Amino acid sequence: MTIPHPDLTQTVLDACHTLAGFTTTPGRITRTFLAPPTHDVHAFLTGWAQRLGMTIRVDAAGNLRCRWEGNGPNAPTLYLGSHLDTVPNAGAYDGILGVVLGFALVETLGGRRLPFALEVLGFSEEEGVRYGASFFGSLALLGTAGPMLELRDAGGQALRDALTEFGLDAEALPSAEIAGNALGYLEIHIEQGPVLEAAGQSIGVVEAIAGQNRLDLTFTGRASHAGTTPMLLRRDALAAAARFVVAAEELARSTPGLVATVGMMDVKPGAGNVIPGEVRCSLDIRHARDEVRLAALPGLLASAEQFATERGVTLAVTPKMEVQATPMHPQFRALLHQAAADAGLAHPELVSGAGHDAMVMAARMPAAMLFVRSPGGLSHHPDEAVLNEDVADALAVGERFLHLLAAEGGMHGL
Structure with missing residues (x-):
């Protein structure tokens, strides 16, 4: 297809490259929640917002919020964006691409006003690396982040004190909550998986964000000599x-x-000539439909219990986390499909296996996600990449989405 904004597409890519340089670890991209380089990220994006004539603030949760007003004082707000924090040794596009594309979409308007305001969000925290809990930034917009203020990082610093150190006021956290009529939220994000690449498509519309359970399982048997204990008399925790x-x-x-993934396993005592007496392992199980996930989990745990019993091993199961599946809003999804079709693009639907700020925002307003192909299916890795033409396609779909939404009168304030 013809790229409608070739210079703007390059601006987006250049911005991602520049922001990748704001890191706590030279030579690597590492920018956890409230890390000092976040000030540099805010300054760079603030400069872009100022050139566009947007109003700018950093709220009490550390979210960068840049606003382009709509027609009329009571116009609802469409929120655009993603997160600014990263995992350690990250790539240049996870989260950041969605924020940068938010500013690019405002720029496509050329100064025109829509029946709704646009607010570009650069969430302060999504990954959960520093405090072991995700979505502080987006939860603050819902008014539910307060309990997280007492969390402590590996160095013992409370989250509320980290806000103060960054130059924010933790007591003002309630002021970050969304006020006024929220039209919805759109997040453009790299897929972080191989589905679009396997299909040969540049973009995809997210049907739902998968629900998930995370659990720890502990198999306890008896450690004994590997050479002297007959096979039928063993209580091998690792075998179970x-x-x-x-x-x-x-x-x-x-x-x-x-x-379903078992991503961690700790075997004790951990010697080559000793039968394992204890094994702790993780389980991560996900599906876009809660009923499927919740039907599968009990049977799997019953199997684990059976495997343990057969070997004279006991099993303890500790639930760690449960998150419900989050369907994306059907009308917003339909508009994304129409926008892609109008741009001459295929627009498959796919499920997000990873969590995103969209799943939090969906609790308050209609939410949708557009995925961009991840070459090699690679993310959370320094070799994470995007294709220039895919970014152009995402920009074209986003621009058309805004026009379709405006033509429908902002979904009549839905």
């Missing part, structure tokens, strides 16, 4: 855990849309 790992994989392979 290994059967569980394979069962989790087999269940997910046989259940459409289900993914």
